[in-house]
Amino acid sequence: MPELLHDAALACISRYGVAKTNLDDVAAEAGVSRASAYRAYPGGKQALLESVFAAEVAGVVQSIHDAIGPADDLGRGLAAGITAAARRIASIEAVRFVLRYEPELVLPHLSFAGLDRFLSTASAALAPAITRWLDPSTARHTAELCVRLFVSHWGNPDPRVRLTDPDQTLQLVEDFVLPTITRKGSSNHGNDH
């Protein structure tokens, strides 16, 4: 049931947006009764949206870990993770609708205090994917730097640096991320605190 309703919610959002989607539409889209939709989400629309959002975020995080897993070195791992995240997010139609027509729902989470919270959560979730190359503190800083660059390029794209392009992303990582990293065993751990 939750998965059915998740897919239906994403379909509704990609057509009408978040504001105009209600639980009744989602139930109809999923082909289930209104009553069973409310039984699955007693909190109503808000609870369903939070659940969908959490599942999509988990999907993005998983795709990043999966992409980094087989990488031979840190640079390729970081580039693969960035590209996987960009491709995964670009594939969600609902995200495209919201960015275009309801940006006010997204921007508060990606700027100022909202960006601080996002950076902290995202770097904690992603750092473990690179600890086979880096000590935990350097991994955390490197993940944070990558997330900062991702958000910056996502909101303000540079035609020479498309995040969905593996070669351009690898170039970005080699030019601007790897130089800031001092490797395991060296005295400076890249910690700016």
Place this chain on the structure above:
Amino acid sequence: MGKTAVDDIAQEARLSRATVYRHFPGGKDQLIRDAVMWETAHVVEQLRETVAEAADLEEVLVETLSFGHRAVSTHEVLQKVLQTEPERILPALLSETPWLVELLATHLRPAIAATSDRRPGLDIDAAGAHLARLVLSFITAPGDRDLDDPEVARSLVRTQFLPVVVPG
């Protein structure tokens, strides 16, 4: 901002409503976008004066981070609107971002070019744009770093900014 009408603005500026609309045919949204642009341009101009004396790239970056962070965190109108109506100001700020990144990059590139021990073959254009993006990211969302402390700003510059230009 929600309660500020074009009429109020006209009255405050001692202009007629018609005059305001002649200059801002887009109404309040256009007024907000233009106000954001003037205000950012003003801050960048002050920044230019502040860093004019800076000795090298490290000093330029440290002063840019400190000044930029102070400008953002002590801007009363910006902070108030971010609290009460982020949905109005953030799209305006986002649409100004490409221009602002380029403005900051333009101001950083001469200091990169003047760095004699920079990486051989460094693309100054791209490095300037990258450092400008980082500056914006850190001044608006510094995390737990207290950028009002010049030593914190310097440490950040040495670990996250300078190694891109100068090999460690």
